[in-house]
Amino acid sequence: MASFHKGFIKTHPLISVILYVLRLYLAFSTVSPATTAVDPCYNYTVLNDTWRSINNTDGLHYNNSKCDRSVSWSGWYRLFINNTSAHIPDTCVARFSCGTDIPLGIRGGHPTVTDGVVTRDVCGYGVDTAASYCCMFGSFPIKVKACPDNYYVYELVSPTDCNYAYCADTGSINTSSTSVTPVTISPDPCYNYTVLDNPWRSINNTSTSNSYNCDGSVSWSGWYRLFINNTSAHIPDTCVAQFSCGTDTALWIRGGHPTVTDGVVARDVCGYYDSYCCYIGSFPIKVKACPGNYYVYELVSPTLCDSAYCADTGSINTSPTTVTPVTISPGNVTHALCFYWLIF
Template sequence: MQYVMLTFYFLITVLLTTPSVDPCYNYTSLDEPWRATDYFVYNNNYMCDYNVEWNGWYRMFYNGQNTQMPESCVNNGMCGTYYPLSLNGTHPQLEDGVVTRQVCFSVGGCCDYRSHPIRVKACPGNYYVYEFVKPIVCGAYCAVPEASNQSTPSVSTTTETIPHIEFITPPITTTAPPVDPCYNYTALDDLWRRTNNQHSSQIMCDYWVSWNGWYRLYIQGQSVQMPDTCVDMLSCGTHAPLWLMRGHPTVEDGVVTRDVCGHWMNNCCYFQSNPIKVKACPGGYYVYEFVRPSACSLAYCADARNINITSTTVMPETSTTTETTAETTLPAPEIFYPFGSAAGDTINAAVDDGSSSVIQLLSPFLFFGRTYQQIYVNNNGHLTFNQPSSSYVPYSFPARGSQDIIAGLWTNLDNSVRGVVSYHQYTSGNVLTRATRDINTHFPNLTFTASWVFVATWDKVSYFNLTNTETSFQVVLISGGNFSFLLMNYGDIAVTGHPVQAGYDTVNSTHYFVIPESINGSFISNLRNSSNVNVLGRWVFRVDGEPRNSILNIAYSNISSDPCYNYESLDRPWRANNESLSLH
């Protein structure tokens, strides 16, 4: 009876997940050359499919030519991203119908990590369609530049009627807006966006605009369009002006997706921003579904050629209704321990990818069974014990490597442009009193007195090549008696497209922890609103080696309410399947 029920359930599941419309003729075209397996990322401008609102089925193209996903692992840094996503296995055959395939990405080996699975179908005409979903990391789905070296759908031996092209649903159907955006848009009339507004004293940034829906561009009431050729740096009221790649569509094309580039450092596409949708409308104008760009300071341009400007006054309009700006100077959160020159900190050299010199600890620090007498504060957001590190791309924990590392926020930071990295250690005074109070509050079952505190602070440090960003956090080491603790305090954290990670890892990964959502730069700003001790922005760990208490308060107060971090521990030896029931 059990097998019958399982079989019935399986059949029901397949029926419910079979597409109601054949995706071979109802898909969205995905033609983005940066997805190619031979496209290497320069300047750390990584694309991120985690931020894409995937909906329905997609067919992959490369410069208009049919292509497909790779079936083997792809090296880091290819496909326009840091974590390239490929199929972990072969494509299906025509007779297989819709199948589920595992998607993988590489960190230290080949396809050693898995993302969410996707559905795939082989179609008549030797192409595939994919039901893409949001990956688990800030990676991107890859495309093989020449699909001929990959598998192709086998030709069916049965006669199959292929619809004539006029009767095939256009590719845009699955994502076509319910209301025609040609007649349902927001007018965007910002004089500062014009292409001839150069070297403006007020730098604008569209990253902070809450984009929603479709927009039509104007300059002083005159209809204009985005430029579709490279725009000079420091134009359009911003640092890196955004222009449209591959030209505008025609009315017959319907809604299309276009890549967007930002000109910087004499590279017309130095910033590969997030793609947008565009539609050509009857009447000779265009509408754009603008989205948040990949960084600051980037802004969408309005082509000012053949436009009469009646005033040269540049008044920012759209971006004044923003959420916040990176230029805003906010005080350090109350959870921060004293830092800076006023606290007597030693300041790291303002060098990109630099580190402190070796710091001799005034008291030994016990970290999961290993006692250290020295430490290094590395500018890219992490602490190491045996040697300095210039690494700006975090490896995934657990790495099962040969070093202990504490990652407050391991990413590509640059204190040579903005911000200060500093440190201080204490063996007496108010800081020890505060540390004693904090630990006894967070660990009420312990009686603890701090005898040594080490505070490392990253204050308003910018990301590499994103000079308008500011990120602030602390790593605090506390010891006393046989106890050691680690505090991570988070202030304002700017979002980023750089790979990121917060947590710690040990030799052979006998102990490790990754703060939830800290591996995605798009959500990294949530760190200041997360905690495992009910103090927003603070994470606390016992790290002397006692495994039961290394991570406390199992029910995390992370705002996501994800049960992976919000559960009750159930540790009852009698539940083991090797325990027999004894009756007396």
């Protein structure tokens, strides 16, 4: 034991030198500071136009109707109405509210603080001669974030058209998801359907004649299975170009097709126009996947003419469209636009 202790004492000066050199190295080393993302909850522009109130119906007078397309949007915004914190409505908003012709709300509910930054679709209520629908007019999606002090911020972008404007509401908030609970229908529509085999519905039909087909004039009843030239087809579940499928506004579904185990689900119907895949909205339809690798649809009359359901014999998308939270970094913010992908 004594010899061990003696050896330890001999090496002590060497250890001291090593520690001294290490301290010098650390003292002169350059440490790069960590980059912190700018939190939009504390870096926003206040938007406090009183005319945006959901209770303002001045939009009935077209000359007074506001348009957010002329605004130079930049970054994140927090809404106020008469010094009261507000939010963009997440339920149906009546036309001519919020001081505009088409008041804009969001769908999918507001996020919670733990959700981070999410993307939400923007909708405008519309009325046709025979129908009305909360999302008849779509606009580019926006990003939304819930903040710790019970308020929300939005990365606003120019709407697709005039006169569209973002609405502001001081009422209740919907933070519920819009997931659809599968239902069972009897008799089973997989074996009780009507065949829809119009060749003009093909996604490859891009005839530019002045005669466009309109499914608004069809007396829809029950479930349908699509065929193109004796080949089983389905309604497209990705963006479809305008003037396809023998019509002006070709209708497709978003949210992907279900699997057999999903049962009957509801899917939103969209139509492309003016560089946006869901510019024209229509009433949702029910969809079911059948064991023989085909699909049936409970079709309804579209909101507008000339619009018609499209038919495609290509691939199927069965992926859900849940929104993945994203992280905002300085200088790396992009708008979640749904541009038609064949244009670019």
